[in-house]
Structure formats: C-alpha cells, structure tokens
Amino acid sequence: MVSIVIPAHNEERVIGRCLRALTAESADNELEVIVVCNGCRDDTAGLARRFGGPVTVIETPVASKCHALNLGDDVATRFPRFYIDADVRITMNAVREVAKVLNDTGAMAAAPRMNVELAGCSWMVRAFYRVWLQSSYHKSGMIGSGVYALSRKGRSRFAHFPSIIADDGYVYNLFSPAERQMVRAERFVVYAPHTVIGLIKIMTRSRLGDYELRKKGLCAAQQRGTSWPLLREMAKNPRDWAAFGVYCAVKIITRLRARWQLTRLGEYRWERDDTSRQTDR
Secondary structure, eight states: EEEEEEEEESSSSTTHHHHHHHTTOOTSSSSEEEEESSSSSHHHHHHHHTTTTTEEEESSSOOHHHHHHHHHHHHOOOEEEEETTTOOOOOOHHHHHHHHHHHHOOOOOEEEEEEEEEEEEEEEHHHHHHHHHTTTHHHHHOOBTTEEOOOOOHTTSSSOOOOOOOOHHHHHHHOOOGGGGEEEEEEEEEEEEESHHHHHHHHHEEEHHHHHHHHHHOOOOOOOOHHHHHHHHTTTOOGGGHHHHHHHHHHHHHHHHHHHHHHHHHHOOOOOOOOOOOOOO
C-alpha cells in the first residue's frame, strides 16, 4: 500500500494519462493518490475527480509546486510515499517494484529509470537527447526528474519541502549513494519538448534549480560534471558531431540564462514547456 502525491498546475491535457496509467492495474486499497491542484485555471481538478476511488483532489489558489507537495503530504497516510509530476507516465507495476525495493533493502529513496518519449520532436531536440542520454549525469542513476519515492524513514529526514525550484534536487541531496536506489528493471516515461525553445526553457529551469540550491546552502549533490569524457566518446563517430554541437549550444544557452535568472530570483516565473503536453482526457 502506497501514497502518491501529484502536484498539478493547469494539467488538464495530461492528468488523465497520468492517472489512467497508475490506476488501471491497481488492486482495491492498494493505492492512495492525492492530486494537489495548485493555482489551476483549467479543469484539472474536475478531470482528476472523475477517477474517484483511490484519487483524492485538493485545490489551492497558491500556484506553487512545493506548497502543493506539502499539502499532499499533510493528507497522505501511507509509506512508501511517491512524488510524481502530472506530465509523466508510470505504471502501477513500476510503483510496486520501487516500493518493494524500499521495503526490502532499507533504502530511503528510490526511483525507476527514465525513458524519454521523442515522438513529434524536432531534429534538434532529438539530437540533444541523443547525447544527453549518454551523459554521466543521466547514467549515474539520478533520483527525481519526475518520479521519486521515499520510505517512512527517508521522509523523516526533512520537515517540509522548502520553497525552491528543484524539489527533486533537494531530496537527492539529502541521501548518500548507499541510501538511494535506482530500480533499473522498471521505467517511467517523460515526454520531451517538441521544439528547441521548449527544451531551452526546461533545461534552464533545471540548471537554475541547482544554482538556487547552492545559493541557499542546500548544495545540490546532483552535480553536472564535465563534458570532456562525453566529447571524447562523441569524437569517435563523425555522425555524432552535429548532435554534440546541438547539445553544447543548448548547454551554453541554458547556463547563461540560468545565471541571469539567478540574479533576479525573486522575480522568477516558472518556465515550462507545453508542446509536450498533448491533449489526453
């Protein structure tokens, strides 16, 4: 039996996809899902309520992911506890396997592996992910990026989610490598932006989240590392050179944008990509 907290801000196009994948194969009383609609101006709450059964909907006028996570935590009653973005897709079987790892191994944080759905994406976006999926950052088995779960002991590591951009980076930093597990046999799906503009938005937000953690003394353990090993690998195959060029350009642009936004953090407005949110009710 697990609890799942899903913060959702104007997610009517994808909340159905997320909840169908979770509830389709769940047994009675196996699942407790709390959808926290924060600052929504669409029908996210109404669509989520249609699932009934294990799904509870909370609404708040405050458009804040971390505020929504805390509200969901206040209502959730079970462990392991999952925190899932509304725009990803994860099956109940993957939830069961991650919960089993937390229950059986003593790990305090765990997540399945990520699959990136690239259907409908431009060639530049595909080129970027072709390289990114080979990076040490991705292969290191990061916890987060849309899905992570905590044991009861793991959740007791902190009182509440602070007001930050990168909740996953914050959680990752709380645990040593020995305390977190990547469940490689199971995967969840992240839908990539269809355009390079959308890609730059989400990658800027990700990097800004890391910068903010360091600025606030919550030093992210999710270190990006160097691109030199990746460059050496890409250099072996001329067919990869164009993709690596796109990758480097996106990384440079997002780094510059994130540094500029860091100087105006108090004025920051959450950047997100809507091209990957296909209408799905």
